[in-house]
Amino acid sequence: MKEALQVRVGQVSYQFHTPIIINEYHTIAGPLEKNGALTAYIDTFIDDLYDGEKTYENCYKKLICDGISPLLKKHPDVQLLFTGDLLNQSTPTHLALTNRALTPITFDHACANFGLSLLYGALSIESQQQAAVFAGTMSHFAAVEKQFRFPNEYGQQKPPSSQTTVTGGGFCLLSSNGTGPHITGGTLGAVIDEGFSDPYNMGEAMAPACFHTLLAHFKDFNTTPKDYDYIITGDLGSVGQNILYDLLREENYRVNRNQLIDAGCEIYNKNQPIFSGGSGAGCLSLFLLSKGLKVYFKKPTRALVVATGALHSPLSLLQTPHIPTIAHLIVLESK
Amino acid sequence: MVISVFVAFVVGGLICTIGQLIIDVFKQTPAFMLSLFVVIGSVLDGIGLYEPFIDFAGAGATVPITSFGNGLVHGALKEAEQSGLIGVVIGMFQLTSAGITSAIVFGVIGALLFKPRS
Structure with missing residues (x-):
């Protein structure tokens, strides 16, 4: 058998x-x-x-x-x-x-x-x-x-x-049949609370969750950022992306700045009034299913796609001033 | 004239700067900042400081929301002097009635002309 x-x-x-x-x-x-x-x-x-x-x-x-x-x-x-x-x-x-x-x-x-x-x-x-x-x-x-x-x-x-x-x-x-990039693996995140409470700075709150899920992934698969062409994050924005970069460097993971792509930073032009970037449930799906698949995954590519989320509600924030966050990761490959 | 305009501008501007700092630095909501200013205005009038402040800064003291707190207490105290304890409730909105009424009237006009809900 x-x-x-x-x-x-x-x-x-x-x-x-x-x-x-x-x-x-x-x-x-x-x-x-x-x-x-x-x-x-x-x-x-x-x-x-x-x-x-x-x-x-x-x-x-x-x-x-x-x-x-x-x-x-x-x-x-x-x-x-x-x-x-x-x-x-x-x-x-x-x-x-x-x-x-x-x-x-x-x-x-x-x-x-x-x-x-x-x-x-x-x-x-x-x-x-x-x-x-x-x-x-x-x-x-x-x-x-x-x-x-x-x-x-x-x-x-x-x-x-x-x-x-x-x-x-x-x-x-x-x-399971057809053409397109393959989802070959994934890592589930856990709820992370690093004590951040500013709903006007979600990047800061979500970056640690993204970092935790990435670490868990590297450990479980025995890989490093070098094994992937890109690490595509959901909606960390420019603030959160910089924090993630610093966190990875501190953990001695050599990431290239060009390796990190944040959907929230890619959707808009520089001159649009969007502050530190796009966010929301549709942010990652809009980027990945448009430019992501049509440009990045047109050529052979192996990338991590990490969706990050803040799990507070307006009421929870008033009662418990913490923003719990979570991140889930998939491995996406095109040949 | 020029000097009093300048003083009004600087003093009113300073009050607004403090309000902005409360939002940006102390991470409070605009509603918190507004309520705080109303309370500060009413306390200042209660200890008799807001009237001299108006004499000094003119519109710089009457335009910011602190003047609303001043108006509440000032009207209440004035009426209390004439009618006793009941005057506190009668007088509370006497000086501020112009502000409150215009807020309601312009609110109605705004709601009629534009989309009041999204």
């Missing part, structure tokens, strides 16, 4: 033996992103933050609907969508999927949702529970500002360390 291949690696990592391929994808983004740096790579845009809807929340719902529809039309037999958004109880996702034969598996890991979605999508294919699944995330600037900070109309001042929630995101089809 053939021995079953080991999927679990080390403490918190997984190695996949069936090919898990990001086959097809669709990205959608808002007006600010349209004037940004990824315009040529994103599939569709909305012209304003309402897009014909009465409220921002309804527009969020519509974005998810429009993002998943092209994939769903081509693959109506896919049953699961691994996702998660940034409003209470993931209402935009659940409203968007009303009366559709698709079951949403929604996670509550904020901006880390995309990493966890890809990892769990991959696990469900690896374990042969599913032949193909959808994974993806979306965010909407104004709806998320309202949930996490203040409504735009309030005119709250923001310090330079704050980040701007990306309007947009992307969905992809994971399956």
Whole structure:
């Protein structure tokens, strides 16, 4: 009898033996992103933050609907969508999927949702529970500002360390055949609390979680940053990216500055009013499924994709002034 | 005239700078800063310092939100002198009524002209 291949690696990592391929994808983004740096790579845009809807929340719902529809039309037999958004109880996702034969598996890991979605999508294919699944995330600037900070109309001042929630995101089809980059492994993160409490400096709070997950990955797979072409982070912003760089150097990991790519720093142009970078559940999915796959993974590449998330709520922050954070990692390879 | 304008500008500007520092350096919310200034204004008037401050800085003392706290206490104390304890509640909004009423009126106009919710 053939021995079953080991999927679990080390403490918190997984190695996949069936090919898990990001086959097809669709990205959608808002007006600010349209004037940004990824315009040529994103599939569709909305012209304003309402897009014909009465409220921002309804527009969020519509974005998810429009993002998943092209994939769903081509693959109506896919049953699961691994996702998660940034409003209470993931209402935009659940409203968007009303009366559709698709079951949403929604996670509550904020901006880390995309990493966890890809990892769990991959696990469900690896374990042969599913032949193909959808994974993806979306965010909407104004709806998320309202949930996490203040409504735009309030005119709250923001310090330079704050980040701007990306309007947009992307969905992809994971399956075991087809062409595209392969998800070959992954590492699950744990909740990290380093005592940071400033919701206008999420990069500072999330960088340690990213660092912990990377360390766990290097240990479990016995690798170093040298073994990867890029370390693509979700939404650390320029502040968090610099902290991650310093943390890795302090641990004697020789990383090249060009090796670190942060989705939040890549989406916009330098002159756009976004403070230290983009953030949000859709930040990483928008970048990875547009320029990421169309440029970086067009040539043979082996990269780590780390989605980082802050797990506080406005209420929790008032009661316990701490921002717990988490990061999930996948290994993405193209040949 | 030029000197009093200059003094008003500098004093009002200083109060606003303190407010900005409370937000940026002490990491407080704008609501906290506003409430704090109202309290400071009312305490200063309670110990009789806000009137001389207005004499000195003019608009520099009356435009910032501290003057709202001053108005609350000043109206209450003035009415209390005439009507006794009940005057405290009658007088509280006497001096500030112009500000409160215009906030309501302009709020209504703003809501009619623009989208009041998103």
